[in-house]
Structures are given as structure tokens and as C-alpha cells.
Amino acid sequence: MSKNLKPYKDSEASKKVQVTKMFDTISKEYDGLNRVISFGIDIKWRDMVVNIVSKKKPKNILDIATGTGDLAISLTKTNAEEIIGLDISDGMLEVGRKKIKSKNLDGIISMVIGDSEDLPFENNTFDAITVAFGVRNFENLEKGLAEILRVLKPNGIFVILETSVPTNPIYKFGYNIHCRFLLPIIGKLFSKDRVAYSYLSESASVFPYGEALNNILRKIGFINVKDKPQTMGVATIYTASKG
Secondary structure (H helix, E strand, O other): OEEEEEOOOOOOOOHHHHHHHHHHHHHHHHHHHHHHHHOHHHHHHHHHHHHHOOOOOOOOOEEOOOOHHHHHHHHHHOOOOEEEEEEOOOOHHHHHHHHHHHHHOOOOOEEEOOEEEEEEOOOEEEEEEEEEOOHHEEEEEEHHHHHHHHHHHEEEEEEEEEEOOOOOHHHHHHHHHHHHHHHHHEEEEEEEEHHHHHHHHHHHHHHOHEEEEEEHHHHHEEEEEEEEEHHHHHHEEEEEEOO
């Protein structure tokens, strides 16, 4: 956790414990609030991730920080034989399991509780790994990324979708207004957890993005690292592979 980022609730608890409690608490309202907060644009971003992954024609995919399974469900369009959604919050996973069952996708998608920094898989297991709006919640970013590299197959693709800060001054001003004021207000109005959405907005504002995150990925050992800002730079899609 950044030194500039206040703990979610309990300063004595680890970031991992705090984030788990937070997402368990907001799990039932998370999908609806996500649509409102992003004005529905997050759906388009996820579709772009799916298109990138589809080009690799993966047989199996791991979606880390899968939450309620939005991206895992969309990834079925890749025709992968197996998709595993992993998350540390059982509350989020339970919402996801219901969605998956309602869509008759439980034969393709399995939801697994697990820690991104200690993945329960063998080396070189997955053709593709994705993380949407989750890497900023890793307690130890480099450890989590190293685990991802470990379980990714050689020539496999890793795709991150994460919030970022626009470089254009005008867009940046609007982004800061949205994150610092609108997002927490929406969270207070519609969520029973008033602190959670303040945490989410603040964590987004201090997380490394663009070339800073590219350099971390390269340091871990990823190759072919690229980033593509989305929607005026409020989010970025990163792609990388394993040699």
C-alpha cells in the first residue's frame, strides 16, 4: 500500500485483510455501482480485453481478482475450454457463481477463492491471464506479478485493465473531480459501506500507471510490454508475455 494511501478500515490489519472485508461487504451492490460510477464504459474496456485475448486462441484462462465474474463471463467469447476466476473475497465469488449458473456457464467457468500472491497452480499452467481493476489491490504488487509470470505458459499473454490518470490537464482535472468527490458521494448514497468507495478512488489515484507500471512488469521478467490508454486515459490496458 502506498504511504500516501490511508488503510481501508483497521490500521492494524494488513491491506489483504482489509480489502477482503471491503469486497465481502459491498459484493451484492458492486455490479450496479460499477456501472453507475464508470457510466457503463467499463463494459467496453472489458470487451477490448476479450478481443486481445481471443487473438491468442487460449485453451485455458486464469482471471485474477475476478470479483463477481464479469470479465470471466465475457472471456467465454474466446472459446477457451476452461476459465478459472480467482478472488480473495468469497462474497464477490458467491455473487459471481450465481451469475455463472444463471447463464449455464458453470461447465466452463469455475470460481476459486485464492490469493494472487500465492497462486494454487503449477508453473506454466495458463495460456492467458487477466486482471481487471485488481492489481492496485495487491498487498505486494511485485510478488503478485511474479506469481502471475510463474503460472503463465511461455508465449502466453498477460492482460491488465486498470484505472489510470489522464495526462491531458483538462481531462485530469475532470478525473480528479470524479474520483475525489463524485465517486465517494455515489458510494455513500447507494452503498452500505461508506468508506469502501473512498478507498477505491484514492487507491486509483496513487497506483503506478503507464510507463511506471510497464517498468515494473519488465523488472519482474515480462517481455513485449505495452500499454494502451482508454477513454482519455482514465483507464489503461497493459499487455505482456512470457519468454
